Structure formats: C-alpha cells, structure tokens
Amino acid sequence: xxxxxxxxxxxxxxxxxxxxxxxxxxxxxxxxxxxxxxxxxxxxxxxxxxxxxxxxxxxxxxxxxxxxxxxxxxxxxxxxxxxxxxxxxxxxxxxxxxxxxxxxxxxxxxxxxxxxxxxxxxxxxxxxxxxxxxxxxxxxxxxxxxxxxxxxxxxxxxxxxxxxxxxxxxxxxxxxxxxxxxxxxxxxxxxxxxxxxxxxxxxxxxxxxxxxxxxxxxxxxxxxxxxxxxxxxxxxxxxxxxxxxxxxxxxxxxxxxxxxxxxxxxxxxxxxxxxxxxxxxxxxxxxxxxxxxxxxxxxxxxxxxxxxxxxxxxxxxxxxxxxxxxxxxxxxxxxxxxxxxxxxxxxxxxxxxxxxxxxxxxxxxxxxxxxxxxxxxxxxxxxxxxxxxxxxxxxxxxxxxxxxxxxxxxxxxxxxxxxxxxxxxxxxxxxxx
Numbered sequence: 001x002x003x004x005x006x007x008x009x010x011x012x013x014x015x016x017x018x019x020x021x022x023x024x025x026x027x028x029x030x031x032x033x034x035x036x037x038x039x040x041x042x043x044x045x046x047x048x049x050x051x052x053x054x055x056x057x058x059x060x061x062x063x064x065x066x067x068x069x070x071x072x073x074x075x076x077x078x079x080x081x082x083x084x085x086x087x088x089x090x091x092x093x094x095x096x097x098x099x100x101x102x103x104x105x106x107x108x109x110x111x112x113x114x115x116x117x118x119x120x121x122x123x124x125x126x127x128x129x130x131x132x133x134x135x136x137x138x139x140x141x142x143x144x145x146x147x148x149x150x151x152x153x154x155x156x157x158x159x160x161x162x163x164x165x166x167x168x169x170x171x172x173x174x175x176x177x178x179x180x181x182x183x184x185x186x187x188x189x190x191x192x193x194x195x196x197x198x199x200x201x202x203x204x205x206x207x208x209x210x211x212x213x214x215x216x217x218x219x220x221x222x223x224x225x226x227x228x229x230x231x232x233x234x235x236x237x238x239x240x241x242x243x244x245x246x247x248x249x250x251x252x253x254x255x256x257x258x259x260x261x262x263x264x265x266x267x268x269x270x271x272x273x274x275x276x277x278x279x280x281x282x283x284x285x286x287x288x289x290x291x292x293x294x295x296x297x298x299x300x301x302x303x304x305x306x307x308x309x310x311x312x313x314x315x316x317x318x319x320x321x322x323x324x325x326x327x328x329x330x331x332x333x334x335x336x337x338x339x340x341x342x343x344x345x346x347x348x349x350x351x352x353x354x355x356x357x358x359x360x361x362x363x364x365x366x367x368x369x370x371x372x373x374x375x376x377x378x379x380x381x382x383x384x385x386x387x388x389x390x391x392x393x394x395x396x397x398x399x400x401x402x403x404x405x406x407x408x409x410x411x412x413x414x415x416x417x418x419x420x421x422x423x424x425x426x427x428x429x430x431x432x433x
Contacts, residue, residue: 002152004271004274004275004278004325005144005145005147005148005152005271005274006144006148007275007278008140008141008143008144008274008275008277008278009141009144009145010278011140011277011278011279011281011282012137012138012140012141012144012278012281013137013141014137014281014282014285015133015134015136015137015140015281015284015285016133016134016137016138016141018129018133018285018288018289019097019129019130019133019134019137022126022127022129022130022133023097023101023126023130025123025126026101026104026105026108026123026126026127026130027104029108029111029112029123030108030111030112031107031108031111032107032108032110032111032114033111035207036107036110036111037107039107039207039213040103040104040106040107042213043103043106043213043216043217043220044103044104046213046214046216046217047099047102047103047217047220047221048099048100048103050184050217050221051095051096051099051221051225054176054177054180054181054221055092055096057176058088058092058172058173058176058177061172061176062084062085062088062169062172062173065084065172066081066084066085067081069081069084069165079150079154079156079159079162079165080161080162080165081165083146083150083162083163083165083166083169084165084166084168084169084172085169086142086145086146086166086169087142087165087166087167087168087169087170087171087172087173087236088169088170088172088173089169090138090139090141090142090170090232091138091169091170091173091174091229091232091233092173092229093134093138094131094134094135094138094139094228094229094232095173095177095224095225095226095228095229095232096225097130097131097134098130098131098134098135098224098225098228099220099221099224099225101127101130101131102127102128102131102220102224103220104127105123105124105126105127105128106127106216108123108127109123109124109127117299118294121299121302121303122291122292125288125291125303129288131224131228132231133284133285133288134228135228135231135232135235136235136281136284137281138232139170139232139235139236139239140235140239140274140277140278140281142166142236143163143166143236143239143240143274143277144274144278146162146163146166147163147243147271147274150162150163151163151270160243160244160246160247160270161244161247163240163243163244164240164243164244166236166240167233167236167237167240167241170229170232170233170236170237171233171237173229173232173233174226174229174230174232174233177225177226177228177229177230178222178226178227178229178230179226180221180226181218181221181222181223181225181226182222182226184217184218184221184222185215185218185219185221185222185223186218187218188211188214188215188217188218189215189218191211191214192209192211192212192214192215195209195211196209196211196212235277238273238428238431238432239273239274239277239432240273241273241428241431242269242272242273242425242428242429242432243270243273243274245424245425245428246266246269246270246425247270249421249422249424249425266331268325268326268329268331268332269331269332269425271325272322272325272326272338272429273428273429273432275321275325276318276321276342276429276432276433277432279314279317279318279321280314280317280318280432282313282317283309283310283311283313283314283317284310284314286309286310286313287306287307287308287309287310287311287313288306288310289306290305290306290309291303291305291306300357300361307350311346311350314342314346314433315343315346318339318342318343318433319336319339322335322336322338322339322342323335323336323339326338331415332414332415333414333415333416334413334414334416335414337410337411337413337414337426338410338411338414338426338429340410341406341407341410341411341414341426341427341429341430341433342429342430342432342433343433344403344406344407344410344430344433345403345407345429345430345431345432345433346433347433348399348400348402348403348430348433349433351395351399352396352399352400355392355395355396355399356392356396359388359389359391359392366388366391366392369384369388370384370385370388403430404427404430406430407423407426407427407429407430408423408424408426408427409423409426410423410426411423411424411425411426411427411429412426414426
C-alpha cells in the first residue's frame, strides 16, 4: 500500500511528459499567414499581460493567507501553510502553461483548418490536452507529494488536515482566476459588440475592431486560465475529500510518534482515492493518444473514440486496483462495491455530458425543433429556446441525485453497513469518477 503514492507520482510524471510532447507538437505547426501571425501575437500579448497582472494581485492574497496560516494558532500549522502555498503555486503554474499553449495553438489550428477539419482536430485537441494533463498531473503530483511528506515521511500531527490545505490553496487561485477572468470576458464581449456593431457598423469578430482582440483575450483568460484553475481545484478537492473524510469517520486513524496508527488497516482507505486518480490518469493518457483526425469521419465520433477507450480502461483499472489494494486487509467486506461507486460517478459524468450534447447538437431533436420554429418568427424561436433550456436541466439533476443515492448505498454496503454514515465515503469516491 505504501507504493500507491509513488504510483501516483509516476502517473503524474507521465501526464506532464505527454503535455510537454503535445506542446512541442503544437509549436512545430505552421502559424499561417502574416495577418494570422499578427492577430495571434496581439491576442497572446494581451492574454499574458492580463495573466501577469492578475497573478500579481492574487500573490498578495496568497501571501497574506500563508502568513495567517503560519501564525494563527490552528491545528496543523505551520505545515498547513506550506501545503496551502504549494496548492496555490501549482494551480498558477498550470494556468500559465495552459494560457501559453492556448494562445499559440489558435493561429496554428486556424491555419490547419484551411486544409480541412481532419487536419485541424489533432492540433486543437492537443492544444487543449496540454492544459488538461498539466492541471491533472500537477494536482495529483501535489496531493501525492503532500501525502508522502506530511503523513509518511514527517508524520506530523493532524496530517490529513494539512493535506486538505493543499486544496484550499488551489481554491484561492480558482476564485480569482474564474471570477476575474469571467468579468473581463463579458466586459470585452459586450463592449466590443456595442461599439463595433451598433455604433461603427463593423461585423462581429472583425479584427479591425480593437475590442475583438480584447474579446479573444477574454476568452483565453476566462475559458483557459480561469476554467483550468477551477478544474485544478475541483480535481484536487475530489481526491483530498475522501482522505479527510476517512480520517474523521474513523477515530482510530491518527499520527502517533513517527508512524501512522490505524484501527485495523484503514490506511488502504486513505490511499484509495490517490490510487484511483493515478489509474484514471493512465487511462486518460491512452485515450488521448488514440484521438486522431480522420478524413470522412465526424469530429464528435473521433473525440468520442478516445473518451470511450479511457472510460473502458478506467473501469477495468478500477476493478483490478480495488481488489489489489483491499485484498487481505479485512477493512472492506465487498471491495467490488467501492469499485461500483467510482464507476457510478464515471457513468454519471458521461450521462451529464450526453445530456448536454443532446440539447445542443444539431443532430438531435431539441436543436432541430428550435430551428424549425424560426420559420414562424423570432417570438416562437425565443419561446422554444427558453423551454428547451429549462427542460435540459432536469435530466442532469436526476442523474446527480441518482448517483448520490446509489454511491451512498454502495459505500455503506461495501463495509456491510448499507445506509450508515460510512456511505458518505462512497459519495466522495463517486466524485472522483
């Protein structure tokens, strides 16, 4: 079981290496015409300037929080302050790398699209995958390193609360990056449309309108750096939450002297979320490598191929990894139930994604119905669009509620205590899936 954090470190390293490989591939592609290079350079300079200024202000907040965690008499200090700082720094690094590649991939993807969608898809996918694997790789790297440092190597008091501080650091960056970037995005978008189309009569997204560049900068700031920081925080939180929950649910889990003391062998429960994160990372790497552009095949089909491969491998790895981790420990009566909590979360996430695609894709009835209503006027289109938008929320809510209920029951049943509070562990595991 002590091998689990090291497995996570290896998986993190593989993810970061793949991100580096994808980044090099994107940077080798042709940027296109001189005009494309000029526009791309303007967007890149604006995005990086905003990010640098934003990080300057965020660093002040992070520094204040670091000092407060260092001096305020709370459990886990001063270790928690350093874990908090690491979470904030890694999240910032992920956002910076993602922004750098996104602003480099845009012109290269546009240039490749001149030869067809099959040429553009690999570049667009790899440009996005750099951010995805950097976020997930750094998050898992930070969690596994903090676990090894505070729990295994240093055996500090309240070590699990210290690990939770890592997630708090990630949340601090996500708060500013997501909200700050979102405000800038909308301000540039609406302002550019008002001045360009209403006053000057310039078409939307015309590069002659300076606000168009600001709008493109805002898209990168909000949807790359902001969403990346949000994803970093969500991923880190989903892995940290089960660890903290186990340490609270089982009073026999604590640090005494120089080693971890457990009632039974509950250390396996602490390491389980880290193991699942590592196995899911490996499955995602395989899925990403299998996503390639093919002539004559729809883009959604090509993207779904890698997604389904990753999902299938995750299910297999989860079942095998769960049996390996809990075999002979006597902690879990029915390990397969814990596997099913992960799988339920995985399938629930896929179902929500399918619902989103169903209500927004031109291949399905809702969008076709909205388009048909346009034949009778703007009023019917508006009414139909609002109706479909509100209806689209129902299936997702049903899926989330069903997933919570199922994972709660499975979590309790795994320990032979269906319906007991231990079921919360199952809910937290489903979030990882």
